[in-house]
Amino acid sequence: xxxxxxxxxxxxxxxxxxxxxxxxxxPGEFVGILGASGAGKSLTLRCMLxxxxxxxxxIRFSFRSSSGEGHELDIARLKDRQLREMRKEMGVIFQGGNxxxxxxxxxxxxxxxxxxxxxxxxxxxxxxxxEAKEAYEVMKSLRMEDYASRxxxxxxxxxxxxxxxxxxxxxxxxxxxxxxxxxxxxxKNARKVMELLxxxxxxxPVVGVFHQPHLTAEFCSRVIAIKxxxxxxxxxxxxxxxxxxxxxxxxxxxxxxxxxPAARTVAAPTTYETKLRPNVATS
Amino acid sequence: xxxxxxxKELAGPYKRPSRQFWxxxxxxxxxxxxxxxxxxxxxxxxxxxxxEFDHVSNLVKDMxxxxxxxxxxxxxxxxxxxxxxxxxxxxxxxxxxxxxxxSFFAAQNTAPSRKIRSLMRTLFSVERAIPEFATLLILIAxxxxxxxxxxxxxxxxxxxxxxxxCADAIENVDTKPVEGLEVLGSxxxxxxxxxxxxxxxxxxxxxLFYIFDxxxxxxxxxxxxxxxxLGFELERSKGMLQYKDMLAxxxxxIALVLLMERVSDFVRKRILNVDTHLR
Numbered sequence: 001x002x003x004x005x006x007x008x009x010x011x012x013x014x015x016x017x018x019x020x021x022x023x024x025x026x027p028g029e030f031v032g033i034l035g036a037s038g039a040g041k042s043l044t045l046r047c048m049l050x051x052x053x054x055x056x057x058x059i060r061f062s063f064r065s066s067s068g069e070g071h072e073l074d075i076a077r078l079k080d081r082q083l084r085e086m087r088k089e090m091g092v093i094f095q096g097g098n099x100x101x102x103x104x105x106x107x108x109x110x111x112x113x114x115x116x117x118x119x120x121x122x123x124x125x126x127x128x129x130x131e132a133k134e135a136y137e138v139m140k141s142l143r144m145e146d147y148a149s150r151x152x153x154x155x156x157x158x159x160x161x162x163x164x165x166x167x168x169x170x171x172x173x174x175x176x177x178x179x180x181x182x183x184x185x186x187x188k189n190a191r192k193v194m195e196l197l198x199x200x201x202x203x204x205p206v207v208g209v210f211h212q213p214h215l216t217a218e219f220c221s222r223v224i225a226i227k228x229x230x231x232x233x234x235x236x237x238x239x240x241x242x243x244x245x246x247x248x249x250x251x252x253x254x255x256x257x258x259x260x261p262a263a264r265t266v267a268a269p270t271t272y273e274t275k276l277r278p279n280v281a282t283s
Numbered sequence: 284x285x286x287x288x289x290x291k292e293l294a295g296p297y298k299r300p301s302r303q304f305w306x307x308x309x310x311x312x313x314x315x316x317x318x319x320x321x322x323x324x325x326x327x328x329x330x331x332x333x334x335e336f337d338h339v340s341n342l343v344k345d346m347x348x349x350x351x352x353x354x355x356x357x358x359x360x361x362x363x364x365x366x367x368x369x370x371x372x373x374x375x376x377x378x379x380x381x382x383x384x385x386s387f388f389a390a391q392n393t394a395p396s397r398k399i400r401s402l403m404r405t406l407f408s409v410e411r412a413i414p415e416f417a418t419l420l421i422l423i424a425x426x427x428x429x430x431x432x433x434x435x436x437x438x439x440x441x442x443x444x445x446x447x448x449c450a451d452a453i454e455n456v457d458t459k460p461v462e463g464l465e466v467l468g469s470x471x472x473x474x475x476x477x478x479x480x481x482x483x484x485x486x487x488x489x490x491l492f493y494i495f496d497x498x499x500x501x502x503x504x505x506x507x508x509x510x511x512x513l514g515f516e517l518e519r520s521k522g523m524l525q526y527k528d529m530l531a532x533x534x535x536x537i538a539l540v541l542l543m544e545r546v547s548d549f550v551r552k553r554i555l556n557v558d559t560h561l562r
Contacts, residue, residue, distance in 0.1 A: 049466050087468035098463025102481040111477055115468025122473050171467055 001026055002175060002205060007047060007057035007076075009040075009229075017043055018054070018229040025175075030201035032216035032237065033209045035226035036248050041209045044226065045179050048207070049092060050075050050083050063089050063174030088115035091168030093197075093208075095180035097160040101153035105144070105163045108152055109135040112171035138170045139163075142196060158189030165196050176200050178208035182215065194219045213244055342526065349530035360516070360532075364539060366430040367512035370505070371498040374437025379491045382442045386449035392461070393453055393475055403446070410443030415501050416508045423509050433510025437498050445494050452486040453479060485555050492551040499543050503536055513539070 007021040018040045025031050035041040046052040048059055059075040073086055091112075099108045110127045112135075117127075127135075139148050144162055152160055161181055168176055178197065182190035190212065198219050200206050210216050216223050217238045225233035225247045233243055321327075332339065353360050387393045389403035419436040426432050460478040469477070506514020513536055520528035 051462070051466065084468045084470065087466055090466065090468075092463070092466045094459070094463060096459065098459045100460040100463075100478055100481050101457075102484070103477070107477075111464060111469070112467060114464060114470075114473045114477065117473070119470045119472040119476075122476050167467075 001060075001062050002048065002207070003060040003062075004044075004048065005058050005060065007044065007059065008055050009043060009047065009052065010055045016229055018047075021057070021226070021229075021231055023224055023231065023234060025205040025207055027203055027205050028201060028221075030198060030206045030219065030221045031208070032220035032223045033207065033226060034211075034213060034216060034223055034233075034239075034247060037211075039226045040229040041226045042179055045177055045207065045209050048075060048177060049090065050078055050087065061086065061089075061175070065089070084115065088171070089174040091171050091173035091176045093161070093164045093168050093176070093178040093181045095183050096157075097152075097164040099152045099160055099163060099167075102151060104149050105152055105155065105159075105166075106132065106135055106139065106148040108163055109139060109148075109166045109170050112167040112169075115171075135166075135170050138166050142166050142169075156189075158185050158192060161185060161189070161193050162196060165193065169200070173204070175204055176206040176208075178206070180209050180211060183211050190215060213239060345526040346530040348527070349534055350525075350527040351531050351534070353528060353531050354535075360535065363506075363512045363516050364535065367499070367502045367506060367514070367539070368543070370430045370433045370437060370510065370512060371495060371502040373434045374502070375441055375491060375495040375498050377434075378438040378441025379445050379494055381438070382445035383449050383487055383491075385442070386446045386453060387475065389446060389450035390453035392456065392458075393471075393479065404450070407443045407446045407450070410439070411447065412443075413440075415440035416505060419505050419508055419510055428509045428511070430506075430511035433502055433505040433512065436505055436510065437501060440501060441494050441498060444497075445490055448490045448493075449483070449487055452483045452490070456482045488551060488554050492547045495547055496544055499540060503540075 001024070003024045005022050007018055008016065009018040010016050021040075021044055023031075033041045033044065043052060047054045048061075054076050057076065060072060061075050062070065062072040064070050073082070075083075075086065078086055100111070107127075110131055113131070114122065136145065136148055139145050142162060142165065144159070144166060147155060147159060152163060155163065161184075164181070176197070181197065182193050185193060194215050197206060197208065201221065208220075210220075220237040222235065223233065223237040223239060224231055225239070225243070227247055227249075232247060233239065239247075385403060385407075388395065388399050389407060391400060394400035394403070415436055418439050419433060422432045422435050426435065456479050460482070461474055464474045464478045502510065502512060503514040503517075506512040506516075507518045509515065513532060517529060517532045517536070520526075520532060
């Protein structure tokens, strides 16, 4: 479970990027964070990863480690070693994967558990056969065994994104965090990736930053919308067109009226519905 | 560049600045004066080839035909070719191994601390500033004349250059995979092993082969100063005024350098092009 309390982030010059962000994510939830570009959604996620130190507020992360004991940590206050310990429990899926392009897909998946391997072993020996087997099983369960031995640089964007998800699953984390996992993908691959993310939320919390309201409406169990560093909406994933319009304020909404140059402003509710339906039908 | 362009666009239609012509003329004239002055100062006289032509023709007469018979009669020639190649190879191997290891301490993103990084960088540049034959002459005083000395000198000479190139390669690495591993809890050495090493490996290999090419040439020069191998043979035949032998050795050197360049290029491509179909 992740509990974000009063998260603030200010720049040295006093400009506030995030103000009083608070929410709680329980296991079984698939939370989509929406917002216009620059609203602070990725920043919120980076704070949750411990990549950015917030100015104020705390991020309570409670999980049960593999040995069965419960932990509760404040991510915003962790230092090097503790941060590393905590990160073992976080499965992260980045936009574009952040994979090592010159290694094979299987190797990239196996890297998911680097945190539990001693550095000496990773230099002198590498991964064990059982690890390779387990990683392969994970890839198989996602129906990706065909390109396990191919270099990640060879794979398409959608395939890379799925390798990244396989890596997160293989890591066996207590929470999944995804930073724009479908932004660089075409609609078909985006759906595929969303279909992989959804079942993860069965027993673990999943938090993702998205740009596509039509996908969050379909797959997420809850949507949080951020605008200018504040939470403006928290609740049912099926947002009304008026709310969407106020969130995105003049920005083009992906999946709503993409290929219409005229639809610069947010489309009317009817357009939203009609544009959404063909997408559903093709899948 | 872009900013300048947009400024110009803002200013309106392009106007040729009138100053430019005189500036260019002044630069051209001063360059010519400098070159002429250098000729005068160094007593460079291009006409010496014409006035002293009989010297040149005598030398050519002494040299031609080159005594290529050496290729078939003397075993010593092949020994010295072997000496040169192995000095270059071992020098690259030892120096390169050391340098690639040290380069991780000289790169900003992998160095344990800023102090160590600047220390390593300084070491590399000081190292590069020492001419390889100076190292050789010092080493000759310690270990004596021979190919072993030139191997040691080349080892020392490779470190600075190779280390610098490798450290630069490490600094230019894509940071996304590094971040990707950090957020799943890997330690620094693991990040280096799995995110940085795979990315820099190809440029390390290219660098090592390049250093080998350079070292082969250096090995010949070092031979001349007492490092054994082809350079030493060249020096000896020059000393005994055997110009026909000298030309034969020179031809051997050219052939060797060209051949090794081809060979190392082939091997390098073989190593790197395991995945050419990707690019």
